[in-house]
Each structure stands twice: as C-alpha cells, then as structure tokens.
Amino acid sequence: MKTLLSLKNVDVFYGRIHAVRRATLHVRQGEIVALIGGNGAGKTTMLCTISGLNRPGQGSILFGEEELTRRSPEQIVRAGISHVPEGRLVFSPLSVEDNLRLGAYTRPRFRDRAAIAEDLETMYAMFPVLRERRAQAAGTLSGGEQQMLAIGRALMARPRMLLLDEPGMGLAPLVVRDIFRHIVELRDRLGLTVLLVEQNAKSALKIADRGYVLENGRVILQGSAAELLANRDVQRAYLGREQD
C-alpha cells in the first residue's frame, strides 16, 4: 500500500519545552495506526502538528505528494485531513445539524449542495441518535453522542484521513466499544485512513494495524499491532498487565 502521511524528523516546541523530538512515522493508505504512550508523551501535540494547530520547529510533513509542513489548519482540512480533537470540542450552543454542516464549511456550498445533503443523511444513518437530536443544542448531548457528533463533523469535510484524539476518553466501556466499531467500519466502508491516539492502549491496538509508542516526545518503539500487544515492555507500561 502507498504511504499517505509521513513525518520526517519533526520537532515541536512549546516555548522552551521540547514536546516532540525528531519524530518519524508514516501511515499507509487504508491503515489504522495507533499512537500510544503515557500522559505528556507528546501524542496530542503530534496530532495538532499534523493538523496545523502547532507549527513544527523542524522536519517535514508530507501528505500524499503535498508538503503540509507550515500550512494553516484551514489548508490542511482542504487537503483532506480532518482532526477530531481531544475532548471532542463540539460547538455546544449550536444545534447538532449546524455542527455537522459546519464540518462541511470548506466545501463549495453551491456546487456541493446535493452532495452535502447526501453526506448529512449518511451521518444520520451511521449515527441514528444524531438524527433524533438534530435540532438539539450539541452541548446537551451525552459524552458518547458528542463523540459521534465530533466524528460526524470531521467526516462532513470528506477527508481522506482522520486524526482521532482519545475518542474513548471519559466514556463507558460499552460506548467506547461502539465508537471503536464505527472507526473500523469507516476504514472498511469508506477506505478512510486513521491515525488514532488513545490512552487505552489495549483497545486501540486491537483495532489498529500498526502502532507507535511515544515517550517524552520520542518514538521509542514501533511495529505491527500484534507485535506491540505481545511486547513485554508495552504490556508492563501501557497494558496494565502484571509480569509473571
């Protein structure tokens, strides 16, 4: 499979804090790749750098043939990467439907009118609870529903790649399983490529093809999901398994 996204020696600084150090990673077309690591390992910073919220100090980010390194978030959305941020960040005073429509903000409103309406239907079909609540303020939804809305909003831009930051955070295990099932479905049905950050390493690696382990802003380990799941260091540090 073709490489869709690649980061080469990316450094990110927050003031004097060196948050990401010479990170190199790649995601192939149609893959689900998990970034795992503890708190403050630089996972969120990495996603925000790809989506343009942070500017890398050094290094390069390539998406397909396009150089994304110092583009604005708006240009990166237009290039085909949608980022579902940590904490979901739905527009809580606006209705569910307005949230979804704003997801399509970068698309030409008149030329794409029919396609946007169609995509809205697709979202409602995928997440029926959103249709029920389409007129409700997004802030009144439950955590799991907000997560579905945030994913739906990101999909409305018709991205080729989805960046997901802690989609399971603060949700009940059953809801998390449901969300993860949707992520796999998105890849299988729409051919979407997914870069997934997750505190809960085990459930992330279960659906991922490959994974990278981050510590102190560095990639310290990489491999197929099965390899990482079987790795004793990973088990001890991130999967909460006791050593025998």
Add this chain to the structure above:
Amino acid sequence: MDPSSLLQYLITGLTLGSTYGLTALGFTIIFNTTGVINFAQGEFVMLGGMMSVYFTRVLGLGEPVAVVLAVVGATVAGALVERLAIRPVRDCPTINLIIITIGVSILIRGLAMLAWGKDTHVLEPFSGDRPIMVLGAAVMPQALWVLAVSLLLLAGLKAFFSGTIHGKAMLACSHDPKAASLVGIGVQRMVLLSFMISALVGAVGGVILTPITMTSYDVGIMLGLKGFAACILGGLGNPFGAAAGGVILGVLESLGAGFVSSAYKDALAFVILLALLFVKPSGLFGLKDTKRV
C-alpha cells in the same frame, strides 16, 4: 403626571435606546468572536455621523448617497482597526487588546478632530421635521426612522447569525476557536468580519441619531459608554440582552430626565447600571453556561 408627556418621554427613550442598543450590539459581536471589549465602538458611531455630515456639507452629495458612503467608510475603518491594531498582536492576552482599543479610540477621535474640527454639526432629518401628533405626543419623523432602521438591522443580524453558514461559523469561532479552525474556518477572517459588522452597526446608529442629537468629534465617548452600559445591563455576550439593555437604558434615562431633572440624565444610566450589578452581576439576560465535560 399627564399621560401625553409620559408617552412623549417613552418615545424619546425608545428612540435614544435603539441607538444605544445598536452600539451595544457592536460591542457584543466583537466580544463574542474575540473576547475583547472594543472601546473604539463609540468612535464607529461618531464616524457614521461625522462622515455623513462631511459628505453632505463639504462634498455636496445628496443625503442618501452620503449616508451609504458614511456607513461604508466606517466599515472600512473597522476593517483597518482589525488589520492594523489587532491582528499584529493577536496572540497577546485579551486585556492588552482591550487597552489597545482604548488607544485606537483616542487616535480616531484625534484624527476626526484634526480633519473636521471641534464644531458641533447637524444633519437634516431624513423626512423633514414636522412632528406627527400621536395621542398628544409629538413624534419626530426621524424617531420613526431610528426605530424602523434599528428593527431592520436587528432582523438582518438575526438572519445572518442563525440563517447563514458564515454567521454560524462566526458563532462557532466565538464558542471554540480551536475547534473552528479544525473544521477549516479561518478564525482571523471571522475576527475581521466581526470588526466590520460591528463598525457597520455602530455607524448606522450614528447616522440615524445625528439629525436628533447632533454630532461632533467626541460624541463617541459618551455613546460608547452608554452602549457598554447597555451591554452589561443586558448581560455581556447576549445579543438580545444588548438590544434590550439599550432600550431599557434609553427609556429610563428619558423618564429620569423628564420627571427628575435632565441635568442628571447621563448619570442616571450609570446609577442604574451600578445598582443592577449589585443585585445581578451577570446582567438581566446573562447567559447561563451549559457545558458538559
């Protein structure tokens, strides 16, 4: 108290209050997108009035053309304020930006004084000055203009914010700029737009008020303060509250001037404001924060 003078004060208050409401709306729009209280808002109101005077008197244009040009001019001024004074320092803390707007207001006032002098100017009422008698109260045709234009503008803003994707994008920016940029909304462009809309709304208020209260280079100070008071009164951040706060302030001020003394007219607005802030600091229609984490 006889009913016809009560009616008279009410009408005067409504007229004045609508323009306070428009100024307050200007504050609200910028506050909602940026978190900044733009203390140059009163100057946009002044620019609307002074530019229409300039265009009619000095350039000899017809009033309708002059009025439109004045509003356009003030809108451009709003855009310039954002581009030249706010954007270069956009990453500064909000309080710095607020202080910058105070500086901008002094600058605009100074430029207006240099360009147009310190005199007070009048503008011809839009449809003559023969009062219409309503139940014993004299209503100036200009008062009807003020009310009608204010309502129209309010309806227009409402349609923009709840009916168009750009209006919603602006609301999205005000709610969460980070999430807004992640869906591809150009946040800086929305800030620019908010300054332009605020300036436009303020200038329209200034233009329609000028035939009633006259104008000079420094009317922006008091109008800005009154608009700000209206904003706080209605609950900062709530557009409906801002408009309502303006009308309430105008009516109370006019009743106070009529029944107590017009010497205390300006003080009254601030006394009401202080009294309300003691009782209900979030304003009459302060927004409740509903947020689920």
